Amino acid sequence: MAAYTVALFRACSQCKRILKPVSAAIDKSHVSKLWSVLEGSKRLLTTAPPQSTDKIEDKSEYPVDFEISYDEFKHVLPLLPIETVPGVPNHPSYPTPSGWFPPNLELRSKQKYLVRRTKNHMLPVYPGTTHKRIEHIKTVQHYVHIKKIEGDIWALEADLRLHLQQKTGLPKIKTQVHEVGRFIRVRGMYADEVASFLFGRGM
């Protein structure tokens, strides 16, 4: 490395004008970087990385007397945000005070279809709206979106439609089945009805 810097200085000393800026530019870090590139990846892997330039010039305001402890990092861990959603804690009885209860596995396994819970342990039933024009009048269409369906999606749609027809007394309930995307859309504000239907099937 030293020989390299000497060669650079020699080359620069022939031209006095550019000696100043070049000598200022030749920093330890710059040369070491250049050196590592020339040496190739093997050298990079085997030797230690070049020393990082310390940008902090005035260290007087930083504490000097401190001790590095790795054992006490466990007290920091609970303060860090949780990266993944934790599992359900063991409750003494269901439903919990918030009204949540787990899926009924026995009842659920009897069905041809399955609606899985989301990662937050809730039912994937979402109400939504779309805007539609009927004869130049803007109207709001309500729908219910059911996601995470596995198994026979058409059987679920038939059961759900029949259930909603019986509940509402309407002759027709409009549904949309997306077989590839694995979701069902039901037109109308039936989110609660759909949820109660799915809870009744052990989902």
Added chain:
Amino acid sequence: MAVSKYMKLVARQGLYCKIKLREFSSSSCRLQEVTTPVSSSSEQNAAPVETKEGPQILSRSLKFPVDHTHPRLAWLDSMSSIESKKLGLLDLHPDIFATYPRVDLLHKNVHWQKMYRYINYNFEPSRAEMPGGGRKPWPQKGLGKARAGSIRSPLFIQGAKAFGPRGPINYFFMLPRSQRATGLRVALTCKYTQNDLVIVDNFDIPTADPDFLSEMADVRFWGHSILFVDDSDVMPEKISEAVHQIRGFNLMPAYGLNVFSMLKHETLVLTLAALERIEGKLLEELHTTAVETKYVNKLRPEDFRTRPKVDSTMYKSFTKPLEF
């Protein structure tokens, strides 16, 4: 060729039957309970157990277990010899290796991978940029001809093109994070269900001779194009040397795994470490607490210029000569 294809089919059928048998034997109890007692003190996730025949892995604890299906199974293979040597059976998470085949997301991922790096260099000059055309070609009235203002009008032969392609245009966009993760899960599922997924303990092969590796691929019916995926990006020397000399064989670190490469290669060979990494990362993505945010590209063309854009209008209005 036809014979080898038939052999491949037979081999696949055999493996499939074996897996099926294992699945039918019991969905809940592990194989270890039936065959050999395994030391329960192994704290590692997939610890090889030393037996008389050699190290064997018979179970693998899965993170985020599911209750609606059983874990899928795969052989743990070895690359130490040309013939396959089964070291054990591995449990695979059904959310990663048995998802619904969302072919639309597969296509979206491939399209994204092609388009985000594509730059369209097509360029057509406008009528203002073409030479000539400043003069009115013929008078407005009195000739019985259509009125024309310039010979470079788009109506003219050798005229300019209206709304033509303009310059280098990038088609960069980001597919939503969840869709990228789902694409990977679906691609892995497809590889597994088509029996194109091979899991090996490591990439330690006895020689760096490419013939050894190609013969191994022939004997094990891996096909002509194989993607080897390891956990780290520092690969063992022998396999790197061998793979480098065979066309169609590629090495890749786990962080470089993508849908396009998986679909492009016939067989996907994962190391156990790579499997752990990929499965862990995808499961983390499935159960993450982070709220997905839309990617907004804040980079402008100005950010890529080496020097700042010169405002030419300033120089035009500058009438006084500069004083030095």
